[in-house]
Amino acid sequence: MLPGTRVAVLGAGSWGTTFAKILADGGADVVLWARRPELAREISEARRNSDYLAGINLPVGLRATARLDLALAGAEYVFVSVPSQSLRENLILAEPFLAPGAVIVSLMKGVERTTGMRMSTVIEEVLPISPERIAAISGPNLALEIAKEQPTGAVVSSISLETAQAVAKLATNKYFRSYVNTDVIGTEFGGVLKNLIAVAIGIVDGVGFGENTKASIITRGLVEMTDFAVAYGAHPETLSGLAGLGDLIATCQSPLSRNNTAGRLLGQGYSIHDVVKQMQQTTEGLASVKPVLELAAAKGVAMPIVEQVRQVLDGTLNPRDIAPHLTTDSSEPQGERTKDGQAHGSAALWGAFKRTFDQLRNGGRGPGSD
Numbered sequence: 056m057l058p059g060t061r062v063a064v065l066g067a068g069s070w071g072t073t074f075a076k077i078l079a080d081g082g083a084d085v086v087l088w089a090r091r092p093e094l095a096r097e098i099s100e101a102r103r104n105s106d107y108l109a110g111i112n113l114p115v116g117l118r119a120t121a122r123l124d125l126a127l128a129g130a131e132y133v134f135v136s137v138p139s140q141s142l143r144e145n146l147i148l149a150e151p152f153l154a155p156g157a158v159i160v161s162l163m164k165g166v167e168r169t170t171g172m173r174m175s176t177v178i179e180e181v182l183p184i185s186p187e188r189i190a191a192i193s194g195p196n197l198a199l200e201i202a203k204e205q206p207t208g209a210v211v212s213s214i215s216l217e218t219a220q221a222v223a224k225l226a227t228n229k230y231f232r233s234y235v236n237t238d239v240i241g242t243e244f245g246g247v248l249k250n251l252i253a254v255a256i257g258i259v260d261g262v263g264f265g266e267n268t269k270a271s272i273i274t275r276g277l278v279e280m281t282d283f284a285v286a287y288g289a290h291p292e293t294l295s296g297l298a299g300l301g302d303l304i305a306t307c308q309s310p311l312s313r314n315n316t317a318g319r320l321l322g323q324g325y326s327i328h329d330v331v332k333q334m335q336q337t338t339e340g341l342a343s344v345k346p347v348l349e350l351a352a353a354k355g356v357a358m359p360i361v362e363q364v365r366q367v368l369d370g371t372l373n374p375r376d377i378a379p380h381l382t383t384d385s386s387e388p389q390g391e392r393t394k395d396g397q398a399h400g401s402a403a404l405w406g407a408f409k410r411t412f413d414q415l416r417n418g419g420r421g422p423g424s425d
């Protein structure tokens with residue numbers, strides 16, 4: 056990838072702006088599209104995005120505009136970071152201005168509420184481009200930490216390995232390392248599902264429960280995530296990688312996570328109505344609960360933790376009663392793993408932890424697989 060590749064980033068919230076910085080610091084020629092002209096002006100002139108990334112200086116070469124046509128003109132790669140529920144309407148607006156042959160990359164971690172579709176499938180349905188020109192990026196990527204240039208990794212996924220590698224080369228710099236895979240289903244569902252487990256962790260934190268409960272929810276949550284994603288065709292290893300376990304750890308541990316924060320407020324007794332009012336930024340998990348449970352039911356996948364999150368959101372479960380299992384479940388004792396699982400016993404889980412940390416340490420070379 057030659058430095059100076061023309062790239063557009065759509066969405067100037069915390070992740071879109073941070074990703075624009077990642078790409079610009081990697082040598083790309085980046086134009087960031089913001090809906091609001093005053094935000095585009097602040098980014099271009101003051102090199103700041105004070106609403107979303109307070110205290111961060113943005114790269115000198117990064118340009119911003121509120122004109123979608125100007126942002127997209129000549130862009131070979133288009134990275135999209137708008138709230139998942141608004142993706143479809145934004146793609147319709149963007150389509151007339153897309154350069155022929157452009158690659159579209161989803162940075163989002165939600166499913167469309169009305170259809171249950173993953174973001175790459177919404178892109179494939181709305182835009183007249185082949186799936187080989189679509190990619191998705193996911194990983195333990197709390198925006199503010201990356202904007203401060205704290206090192207991390209992510210996975211770029213596309214059914215075309217060539218596309219994934221080209222995108223990964225663009226999205227690599229001294230503090231951000233991109234790996235590649237071709238498991239788009241696992242990569243995208245990893246990002247969607249860890250949000251729901253992070254809401255559950257926030258709830259138990261808000262209630263005041265301790266580390267045993269949280270560790271149990273994280274571990275059982277990873278089983279739910281894996282069973283769900285595998286039922287839809289994902290490789291289980293993807294869920295043990297950066298886009299699964301890696302992101303689950305980051306999101307469940309960090310007060311920077313909006314999903315975790317929303318859960319904590321619910322656990323402290325706020326109603327979902329009050330929580331939505333308080334959250335200034337996109338909280339994908341809240342919109343994903345219902346479609347994910349519908350998709351799980353369609354494949355017969357049990358998701359007791361996500362089900363309890365739904366009940367807390369609906370006000371039918373007291374947050375104090377949330378547990379890593381359904382407390383009403385009186386079935387016979389089961390093994391820790393359900394279907395594909397005996398291969399994923401404790402040794403495999405330790406292996407997955409170790410791989411994740413090894414990958415985080417292993418920066419600096421070309422894109423490898425996750």
Ligand SMILES: NC(=O)C1=CN([C@@H]2O[C@H](COP(=O)(O)OP(=O)(O)OC[C@H]3O[C@@H](n4cnc5c(N)ncnc54)[C@H](O)[C@@H]3O)[C@@H](O)[C@H]2O)C=CC1
Pocket residue numbers: 066067068069070071090107136137138139141145162163164165196197198199335336337339
């Ligand atoms: N913030 C983070 O640390 C990370 C976020 N993500 C994902 O990135 C996506 C975007 O999230 P954030 O940037 O964090 O959200 P955000 O709330 O910080 O920013 C969202 C941006 O989209 C704009 N927006 C809102 N409604 C819109 C609409 N209808 N059309 C166009 N733009 C609209 C907002 O004005 C704002 O600029 C989400 O799917 C999230 O899961 C992924 C990795 C990390």
Ligand SMILES: O=C(CO)COP(=O)(O)O
Pocket residue numbers: 164194195196197198250253302305306311312313314315337338339
């Ligand atoms: O996806 C994220 C970290 O990888 C950001 O999580 P939140 O959307 O919960 O802030």
